[in-house]
Amino acid sequence: MEYRTLGRTGLKVGEIGIGGEWFNGLSSEESTNIIDAAILNGMNFIDVFMPQAATRDNIGTALKGRRDKFIIQGHLCTVFEDEQYGRTRDITKTKKSFNDLLERLHTDYIDIGMIHYVDSDEDYASVFETEIIEYAKELKEKGIVRYIGMSSHNPTIALKAVESGLIDVLMFSINPAYDMEKSDSNIEDLMEYKDLKESTWTVDSARQKLYTACENIGVAITVMKPLGAGSLLAAESSPFGVAMTVPQCIHYALGRNGVKVVIIGCHTVPEVLEAVRYYNVDDKDKEYGHIFTKNNSIKMVGRCMYCNHCQPCPSHIDIAAVTKFLDLASQQDSVPDTVNQHYFAMKTNANNCIMCGKCEPNCPFSVEIRENMKKAKEMFKANI
Numbered sequence: 001m002e003y004r005t006l007g008r009t010g011l012k013v014g015e016i017g018i019g020g021e022w023f024n025g026l027s028s029e030e031s032t033n034i035i036d037a038a039i040l041n042g043m044n045f046i047d048v049f050m051p052q053a054a055t056r057d058n059i060g061t062a063l064k065g066r067r068d069k070f071i072i073q074g075h076l077c078t079v080f081e082d083e084q085y086g087r088t089r090d091i092t093k094t095k096k097s098f099n100d101l102l103e104r105l106h107t108d109y110i111d112i113g114m115i116h117y118v119d120s121d122e123d124y125a126s127v128f129e130t131e132i133i134e135y136a137k138e139l140k141e142k143g144i145v146r147y148i149g150m151s152s153h154n155p156t157i158a159l160k161a162v163e164s165g166l167i168d169v170l171m172f173s174i175n176p177a178y179d180m181e182k183s184d185s186n187i188e189d190l191m192e193y194k195d196l197k198e199s200t201w202t203v204d205s206a207r208q209k210l211y212t213a214c215e216n217i218g219v220a221i222t223v224m225k226p227l228g229a230g231s232l233l234a235a236e237s238s239p240f241g242v243a244m245t246v247p248q249c250i251h252y253a254l255g256r257n258g259v260k261v262v263i264i265g266c267h268t269v270p271e272v273l274e275a276v277r278y279y280n281v282d283d284k285d286k287e288y289g290h291i292f293t294k295n296n297s298i299k300m301v302g303r304c305m306y307c308n309h310c311q312p313c314p315s316h317i318d319i320a321a322v323t324k325f326l327d328l329a330s331q332q333d334s335v336p337d338t339v340n341q342h343y344f345a346m347k348t349n350a351n352n353c354i355m356c357g358k359c360e361p362n363c364p365f366s367v368e369i370r371e372n373m374k375k376a377k378e379m380f381k382a383n384i
């Protein structure tokens with residue numbers, strides 16, 4: 001496992017975390033086995049949105065005596081009513097469900113109090129202009145939640161929350177297909193890939209802007225649905241017409257700006273092992289560029305996907321990293337100090353580019369790499 005800093009919270013998190021939704025229906029023993037395997041493999045992050053009592057009890061049992069081994073992202077505003085999961089903005093129900101979560105997990109604190117699933121302006125107001133946000137703040141003041149987060153599938157709403165200064169963590173749906181959907185896509189259309197921008201096949205600019213803002217502001221992104229609920233793993237269900245592997249999906253998500261943890265829903269111990277296999281596969285087996293080039297039917301134009309298919313570079317420049325820093329800095333009035341420091345911490349950068357152009361034919365997305373190198377040279381030079 002490799003670890004990242006969870007944005008401005010400063011917490012150290014394993015890059016791959018566990019999504020607890022598949023714990024629903026498992027026995028206590030099965031749940032404990034998954035947690036055992038997760039700990040053994042260095043995982044320390046779990047998302048718990050499930051309001052089901054048995055599921056919470058099983059996770060609580062599995063964590064007994066080792067609560068401190070996990071950063072828990074526990075959701076506010078989920079309820080179990082009429083024998084089913086639901087989302088609420090009712091303050092009484094929210095408090096009751098959150099207290100139930102603490103009790104069943106046998107803990108007196110939750111690391112990230114994640115306000116559940118805010119995807120519209122109306123719903124944003126029903127959280128951020130009501131007792132819900134006041135309750136979250138009160139929990140934080142009392143140390144019962146250490147940080148406040150929000151989950152969303154809508155980049156415009158998510159950005160609003162990120163820029164409000166009220167949240168430290170954003171749980172967001174990221175995979176290569178969702179990234180190409182319209183920013184106002186609702187969740188059903190999003191998951192059925194109804195709003196793919198097939199005319200351009202490029203990353204939605206609102207999503208790009210969100211990820212960059214998160215990185216710059218220090219709001220950590222924890223990724224949900226990195227596998228597109230499994231649809232990206234089979235050619236028949238993938239909108240790209242070609243299957244991805246779990247390591248490729250993880251690699252894509254980890255490569256986005258702002259991303260600190262990719263959450264994989266695990267139902268069995270082998271699924272935990274499949275997730276952490278990411279660290280045992282060759283770099284070439286993490287590459288995902290094939291999904292964009294199959295039959296040349298999908299054309300991504302101009303936008304860098306940070307895949308490094310353009311390598312090798314005779315000057316050993318990490319082209320994806322340079323471009324990532326360039327994208328980060330381009331959305332600011334001036335280059336942030338931290339970005340500048342990280343840029344110059346690389347062994348080579350755009351200053352080493354000899355403009356040979358060898359990289360460009362290798363880029364599946366027709367990125368003007370030499371242009372980007374020139375821009376990076378200009379941009380970062382001024383800040384040495």
Ligand code: SF4
Pocket residue numbers: 303304305306307308309310311319320323362363364365366367369
């Ligand atoms: S320039 Fe092209 S090949 Fe290189 S990292 Fe960006 S998208 Fe990938």
Ligand code: SF4
Pocket residue numbers: 312313314315316317319352353354355356357358359360369370373
């Ligand atoms: S143009 Fe620059 S970045 Fe591209 S291969 Fe040549 S030296 Fe490397």
